[in-house]
Amino acid sequence: MKHVTYLALLIGLTFTSCQESEPNNLQNPDLLYADYQPKETDLPISRADYKNKLEGFWxxxxxxxxxxxxxxxxKIGNIGAIKTGDFYTREDWGKPDLPSIFSENGEISKWSPTxxxxxxxxxxxxxxxDDTDIEYIYQELLLANKTSILSGEQIRDGWLKHIKKEEENYLWVSNQKALDLMNEGLVPPATSAPENNPEYDMIDAQLTTEIFGFYAPARPDVAMKLSLLPIQTVARENAQLISEFNVIMYSLASSIDASKPIADNIKWMAEEARKHLPNETYSAKMYDFVKAQYQAGKTWEEARDAVYERYQVNQEDGYxxxxxxxxxxxCFAAGINFAASIVSLYYGEGDLKETIKIGSLAGWDSDNPTATWGGLIGFMIGKDGVEEAFGRKFADKFNIHRTRVGFPNNGIDSIPNMAKKGIYVIDRVVQEELGGGIDLEKDLWYIPTTK
Incomplete structure (x- = not known):
């Protein structure tokens, strides 16, 4: 994998913890750490630095x-029974919010009037x-089951334990159908099989499984193995491919060339992930189309409008x-939201605030693609980088019980603790799935870079 040699030297010589409020030698109490002799080809990664990056992700x-x-x-376009007028543009940022398609009496967002x-x-x-809570559940399930790879039964049991069956449970389309099927006795991956779940090509897995990429630093091949069944809990075909694209991006975030601008690294990561998409699929063609618009010098608004015309008006490329x-x-479909996400990814050019702005204004299910790239860039720049981007400190508490149930402390966790638990998950993955090692004294992982 390119960039590895340079990064290995850089990490091995210069990485120190950006911010660490607890001892560097974090140790998973449920893992027996084995002795390991590093190889010259291993990629050393600082666990303390990675914890800061995971805080940046959350x-x-x-x-x-x-x-x-x-x-x-x-904004979802003007086709069918629901018409929402012209899409937002950059000039709309800071202006009053407009009602969504869910507004019964013209109400605007309760989160912000602008x-x-x-x-x-x-x-x-x-x-x-829904952009954070299923990932939170998966991390907890990995720890509770003392495993790196969840079984269908473990996923089913975790969903049934932590997601309400009735009343408001913050699930939609394929996630909701999968939960219904679990309550009927089905176990993943049967919960996404097209004959069981007609929503298999909706957006759901794109926003619930990216974190598995972080669990296999610099090794997307292993990240794909870890994420396969969680993805196939709700997605198949193009929706599965798009989710795997995101997982690959997240894994490759540990393989970047630190001497290059973040925009260049993101483009490299995207091109690597694109190789996973078969050329004949609409997901591959959507990626290529948006990239071509970017390279042609079109504005992001022009690219987004062209996506709408090509895929929702003209139904090209098999969409x-x-x-x-x-x-x-x-409007919840995997495809159109993937195309919109590539608009914000390319045109955001690695700038966290710009990427969030474009993603929010792009249309459709705008919180989901935006959260995916906000999490990715947040990881790449770390918690300190996120704070620097906004020039301020943020809350570090997290309430999982807003949407899910069954967790300790009445559902109140902290971002530093969530990141620490991520380190514990990765320790097991490095040792049991990657065949690498952990040096608790030096606070390093040694990641084998060859399969």
């Missing part, structure tokens, strides 16, 4: 999620949402959602 994802919720489903960042101050608590007459013209 923080960046929360900021992007809640900012994107302001515009969620405000199109602006939604931020939680120190002392406050971030609320869980036939409009003709299927799905509610809101399939």
């Amino acid at each position: 923080l960046g994802q929360c900021i992007a999620n809640w900012t994107g919720l302001v515009t969620e489903m405000d 199109l602006d960042f939604v931020l939680e101050d120190q002392g406050g608590i971030w609320g869980a949402d 036939d959602m409009t003709s299927r007459n799905i509610y809101c013209n399939a």
